[in-house]
Amino acid sequence: MLGRMTDELPFVIKADREGFLLIVNGKTPLPHVLEALRTKLEESKAFFQKSKMILDLHQRPFDPEEVGAVRALMEQAAGVELAEVRVSCEDGAFSRWAAGLLGVKIRLGTERDKDTGASDSQANPHDASPPLVVRQTCRSGTRIESPAELVILGDVNPGAEIIASGDIVVFGTLRGVAHAGAQGDREARIWALHIEPQQLRIADLVALPPRGRKPKPKRYEVAEVKGDLIQVVSY
Structure with missing residues (x-):
């Protein structure tokens, strides 16, 4: 050593x-x-x-x-x-x-x-299936579903919808609709550099964005279930 x-x-x-x-x-x-x-x-x-x-x-x-x-x-x-x-x-x-x-x-x-x-x-129970990796920005009208984890290498624009049975990871800004843990997994999370969504869903829970502007995170943000609520934590 x-x-x-x-x-x-x-x-x-x-x-x-x-x-x-x-x-x-x-x-x-x-x-x-x-x-x-x-x-x-x-x-x-x-x-x-x-x-x-x-x-x-x-x-x-x-x-x-x-x-x-x-x-x-x-x-x-x-x-x-x-x-x-x-x-x-x-x-x-x-x-x-x-x-x-x-x-x-x-x-x-x-x-x-x-x-x-x-x-x-x-x-991670979702590792049995490979993640779906989308190497582009999801524009309005786009709908993407993954039976495991979902990785977006770009932004998710308003009007786009992304759904995954496992975690969702967005290497960009999430402004559309994201639904993680779609099979009922409340342990699933939604990760993004910035989370400014139209709607967030994890399993059976739904959250709408708060009004007003919020400070941007230093590195990234994570949406997860705490209690019976979806909360977004900045890192």
Whole structure:
């Protein structure tokens, strides 16, 4: 192990059977992580050269831009390949498909899951069917249904309707109608960079948007069931 994780250290690098494991401190700002990582890689370039690195974010919220910045730095400083990203299971579908867009394998689960070998399919019942991925903006009049998860790589405009048995993930602004958990799953969620819908539905519950403008989230928003109500949380 190169270092021992404390509140002061921005990261720890450990040996892993699949390469090196980079565990990032959840309290350290990204610029400090990048600066310290560049120094470590340049000082030990011969040691890390052409190796593979796994990025462990169990202690840190997943952010696609952060992953991209770390990946670019590793490649530039020592030719290190980012082989995998590990995130906690509560990060859910958003994290999994965001990493997929970056072209990096992602593994979901708690830190305990790493030891027990629990798989993604055990954590998510909808993994039995592949997600439907739509690589365009959904315009007015469009209706899209998925028997599993649904991923939209674009906006969902007013007048468009998207329906999924599992989670819905929108890499853009959701302004139309979205119905997650259409088979009755209240655990399903709706993820989007911005949620400004005509209507949200999760299982048998329906929510209409509040009046007035709301502040935009820093990274993304999630609609989920709490009690018997659909609530939108910003991150």
